[in-house]
Amino acid sequence: MTTAQSLRATTKAAGGAPAPDAASFPRLPASWYFAGLSRRLGGGPMLAEFGDRRAVIFRTAGARAAALDARCSHQGADLSRGAVVADAIRCPFHGWSFDASGICTGAPGVCEVPPFARQRAYPVVERHGLLFAFNGERPLFPLPFFEDCDPHDFVAGRPFRFIGDCPWYVLASNGFDVAHFQSVHDRRMLAPPRVDEPHRFARRLRVPWEVTGDSIFDRLLRRFVGRTVDVTITNWGGTMTLVTGEFRRAKSYIFIATAPWHTDRTEVNVIVFAQRRGPAWLDGVSRQLSLGLRRLFTQGFLRDDIERLVGIRYRPERFTEADAEMAAFYRWLAEMPQEDRLPCSDSSSTSSESAESGAGRRGA
Ligand code: FES
Ligand SMILES: [Fe+2]
The missing domain is CATH 2.102.10.10 (Rieske [2Fe-2S] iron-sulphur domain)
Structure with a gap:
C-alpha cells in the first residue's frame, strides 16, 4: 500500500480528517x-x-x-x-x-x-x-478544576509522580484511547463514548464502564464501591487531565498534570481529591483515610498504564477504526491555539545533569 493509500485508509478507519503529523504538536504547549x-x-x-x-x-x-x-x-x-x-x-x-x-x-x-x-x-x-x-x-484559560465543583469544597492528597516512556501528546491521548481500557484496565464499555468540547481548550469523553478485573483493587471496588462506573475524562490544554469516576457508593476525583520530559518521555504528577464533609474534627480523620485509600487505588489503576506505555509511540499511519476517538483527540490537540507560546529557552542553559537534579529538588 502506498503512503497515500495508507493515509486514506487510516482517515476512513479513524472517522475523519487524517491524524496530524507529529511535528504538529508543540514542544511545550501553552498550558x-x-x-x-x-x-x-x-x-x-x-x-x-x-x-x-x-x-x-x-x-x-x-x-x-x-x-x-x-x-x-x-x-x-x-x-x-x-x-x-x-x-x-x-x-x-x-x-x-x-x-x-x-x-x-x-x-x-x-x-x-x-x-x-x-x-x-x-x-x-x-x-x-x-x-x-x-x-x-x-x-x-483558567487553571481547571472538576466540573461543577468548587475547589474550596475539596482537599488534595499528596502528589505522586512517575515518568511515562512516551511523548507528552501520547500520554495526553491515553484517556481517549478507548480500546486500551479493556485490555489494560479490565473495563468493559457499557455504552458508546460521548465526546464534546466544553471549552475551546478542553476536550471531554464520557463512558460508562463495568469493572471486570481480578486484581485486589477491582475485587474491592466491586464489593464495596460499585460494579459499574461513569467516567468523565477532560483534557485541558494538552497537559492537564481531570478524571471523575462515579460509582454507586462513591465518586473519585483525579487530577493528572503532565509535562514533556527529555526526549520522548513525559513527567506525570497525579493528585487525588476528596470532598470535605461533616464537622472539622471528624473531617480531619476521615479525610486522611479517604485520601490515602483514593491514592492507593489510583496508583493501582495507573500502574498498569505506566508499565505498558513503555515504548508506545505516535503512529498515525497505523490507526484503525478502533482508534477513532484517539485520532480525533490528536486532531483537536494539533489545532489548539498556541499564540501566546513563548520562544524556547536557550537549550545551552540547561544541561542534562542540572535538569535531573532540578527535578529531584521539586520533591513532589
Ligand atoms: S546579577 Fe550577574 S549573573 Fe545575576
Ligand atoms: Fe490508561
Whole structure:
C-alpha cells in the first residue's frame, strides 16, 4: 500500500480528517504545569521545571507566589540559588534584583539598569497547597478544576509522580484511547463514548464502564464501591487531565498534570481529591483515610498504564477504526491555539545533569 493509500485508509478507519503529523504538536504547549508544593517556598526560592523551562518560584514579602525564568538575564546565574529580599529575588552572583513581574529593581554598581535586565515572568496559581505555572505571558484559560465543583469544597492528597516512556501528546491521548481500557484496565464499555468540547481548550469523553478485573483493587471496588462506573475524562490544554469516576457508593476525583520530559518521555504528577464533609474534627480523620485509600487505588489503576506505555509511540499511519476517538483527540490537540507560546529557552542553559537534579529538588 502506498503512503497515500495508507493515509486514506487510516482517515476512513479513524472517522475523519487524517491524524496530524507529529511535528504538529508543540514542544511545550501553552498550558498549565504543576510546579511543586507551596510549603517548599517557606525555605526560600525553589527551582521548578516543566519541559525545557527552568523557573525560580519565590514568595514575596506580600505573600504572593511569583515565577520568573531561573537563568539571570545578566550572566546566567541560577536565581533559585538567590535570596528573596522584600518583593524581589536577588541574584546570588552580582546581586541584581528582580520583582515579581521580572523588572530589575536594583543592580549594584550599575548607574543605569540596562534594557536586557529583565526576567520572563510566568502566571502562577496556588491551590490546595500546590503551585501551578502557565507557559505563556497570560493564561489562555483558567487553571481547571472538576466540573461543577468548587475547589474550596475539596482537599488534595499528596502528589505522586512517575515518568511515562512516551511523548507528552501520547500520554495526553491515553484517556481517549478507548480500546486500551479493556485490555489494560479490565473495563468493559457499557455504552458508546460521548465526546464534546466544553471549552475551546478542553476536550471531554464520557463512558460508562463495568469493572471486570481480578486484581485486589477491582475485587474491592466491586464489593464495596460499585460494579459499574461513569467516567468523565477532560483534557485541558494538552497537559492537564481531570478524571471523575462515579460509582454507586462513591465518586473519585483525579487530577493528572503532565509535562514533556527529555526526549520522548513525559513527567506525570497525579493528585487525588476528596470532598470535605461533616464537622472539622471528624473531617480531619476521615479525610486522611479517604485520601490515602483514593491514592492507593489510583496508583493501582495507573500502574498498569505506566508499565505498558513503555515504548508506545505516535503512529498515525497505523490507526484503525478502533482508534477513532484517539485520532480525533490528536486532531483537536494539533489545532489548539498556541499564540501566546513563548520562544524556547536557550537549550545551552540547561544541561542534562542540572535538569535531573532540578527535578529531584521539586520533591513532589
Ligand atoms: S549573573 Fe545575576 S546579577 Fe550577574
Ligand atoms: Fe490508561
